[in-house]
Amino acid sequence: MVEFSAIYVLWLREMKKFLRAKERIIGSVAMPFMFLTFLGFGFNKMEIPGLNSGLSYIHFLVPGMIGMNMLFSSMFSGISVLWDREFGFLKEIMIAPVSRVSIALGRIFGGSTTGIIQGIVFFAASFLLGFSLAPQFGLFRAVFGFLLMLIFMFLISVTFNALGLSFASNMRDAQGFELIINFVMFPLFFLSGAVAPIANLPPFIQVISYLNPLTYGVDGIRGALIRSSMFPIWFDLLLSSFFALILIGLASFFFERSEGV
Amino acid sequence: MNSIEIKDLVKKFNRDVVAVDGISFEVKKGECFGLLGPNGAGKTTTLNILSTLLQPTSGSAFVAGFDVTKDKANVRRNIGMVFQEPALDSRLTGRENLEFHAMMYGVDAKTRKERIDYFLSLVELSEKAEVLVRNYSGGMKRRLEIARGLIQKPKVLFLDEPTLGLDSQTRRLIWDYIRKLTHESDISIILTTHYMEEADYLCDRIAIIDHGKIVALDTPENLKRAAGEATLEEVFLKYVGTSIRNIEVREKEW
Numbered sequence: 001m002v003e004f005s006a007i008y009v010l011w012l013r014e015m016k017k018f019l020r021a022k023e024r025i026i027g028s029v030a031m032p033f034m035f036l037t038f039l040g041f042g043f044n045k046m047e048i049p050g051l052n053s054g055l056s057y058i059h060f061l062v063p064g065m066i067g068m069n070m071l072f073s074s075m076f077s078g079i080s081v082l083w084d085r086e087f088g089f090l091k092e093i094m095i096a097p098v099s100r101v102s103i104a105l106g107r108i109f110g111g112s113t114t115g116i117i118q119g120i121v122f123f124a125a126s127f128l129l130g131f132s133l134a135p136q137f138g139l140f141r142a143v144f145g146f147l148l149m150l151i152f153m154f155l156i157s158v159t160f161n162a163l164g165l166s167f168a169s170n171m172r173d174a175q176g177f178e179l180i181i182n183f184v185m186f187p188l189f190f191l192s193g194a195v196a197p198i199a200n201l202p203p204f205i206q207v208i209s210y211l212n213p214l215t216y217g218v219d220g221i222r223g224a225l226i227r228s229s230m231f232p233i234w235f236d237l238l239l240s241s242f243f244a245l246i247l248i249g250l251a252s253f254f255f256e257r258s259e260g261v
Numbered sequence: 262m263n264s265i266e267i268k269d270l271v272k273k274f275n276r277d278v279v280a281v282d283g284i285s286f287e288v289k290k291g292e293c294f295g296l297l298g299p300n301g302a303g304k305t306t307t308l309n310i311l312s313t314l315l316q317p318t319s320g321s322a323f324v325a326g327f328d329v330t331k332d333k334a335n336v337r338r339n340i341g342m343v344f345q346e347p348a349l350d351s352r353l354t355g356r357e358n359l360e361f362h363a364m365m366y367g368v369d370a371k372t373r374k375e376r377i378d379y380f381l382s383l384v385e386l387s388e389k390a391e392v393l394v395r396n397y398s399g400g401m402k403r404r405l406e407i408a409r410g411l412i413q414k415p416k417v418l419f420l421d422e423p424t425l426g427l428d429s430q431t432r433r434l435i436w437d438y439i440r441k442l443t444h445e446s447d448i449s450i451i452l453t454t455h456y457m458e459e460a461d462y463l464c465d466r467i468a469i470i471d472h473g474k475i476v477a478l479d480t481p482e483n484l485k486r487a488a489g490e491a492t493l494e495e496v497f498l499k500y501v502g503t504s505i506r507n508i509e510v511r512e513k514e515w
Contacts, residue, residue, distance in 0.1 A: 009364040017352045088348035096365035097337035
């Protein structure tokens, strides 16, 4: 059973807190921006197989960095559960007469929205470093591409918010959580094709990349923005949605089980 | 009619630490029931079980007629709780904390506005409603939490050391309101406290609990008469002794 008012109010709480902590927006955009600057200029001459003419490495990299932005902010937003536990507020949430699934969904959607806001800020800023949409795009395709990007941002965020929440539900210590998340997050990032094409990886590592939800999110954003992707966009959309649903299920299961003191 | 019925309730942590060791009692509708006991006696654990935060190891507990292990949703719908430690979101304002709470309990927008305004003025926080809770003093936080516990109009209210660390004025305000509440409505209250005069002043009946067991249960007057002591403090010390306790409190890990 799902209570929409509970999901809404948990989401609203996250929004209010996010907008009151301006340093969070800047801090979270700064990191991928730094990656973009150093990698973008450093590897600008890198050959990307299958990339459309008129596009350079920075065009390949920006969708990857958007994915990174989504991944990092989403995985870490699970920590809010641990802070709520630390400050006692989790008890207030846990004795409320709403289903645990609603609480998990409220948290996931709240974390996703803040991630998407950060992603859009980063996307806009990337034009300063020479990013552009595929040159053959008309206005309609550009707007359509932007909306598609938002959908992929949402799916990536939901997936990794849910994964973060799954970890947080099984943990008590915020510092331990950060260590574990870093340990999980960097392989996900590097094996997603965010910085280099998956085709360049050894075959047995490619298998892992194909099991990585972020691969399809990043590929989908590439398709949406620069029309250069490994898979058709509908396929990326399908797999990203599939992973999002699986992870929501997993997070709800762990969160439900974590109740109690 | 009983609001709370507990029978042979046991809670063990990690199989060997027995926090609650087979307690049984009832709380009548409209009654204010006090749980007294030294630190680590099992008071908070009992409240956590009754409020569905903890699963009992054995025994049964019914709150407002619902089983706390099988019918958690209905138990949650009928209770209000003020926790021992602050459980507010300090990055929200006082009003936002109450709004969050009321929405979680499904109170509709119009009723929400009325009740929030009413309870804010009741705990004398109307003027500070738009201030972030991180800027509140301890007493203000406590008053806000008491207001919050009442917004959904619960049938049973749990107060875990509601006046801990408060000044006399705030304590008196809270006492007066609790008394008014028990006289004017049929809400049942379970209260834990270390202040004996508080228990004496507020509670219809008192259970003294030690090492997870109830060692005495009666009205404050009967307890004093039976023990032949003038104050509840003396009665209490007679039952539980004067040695200091070093019991690990597992639930503090929250």
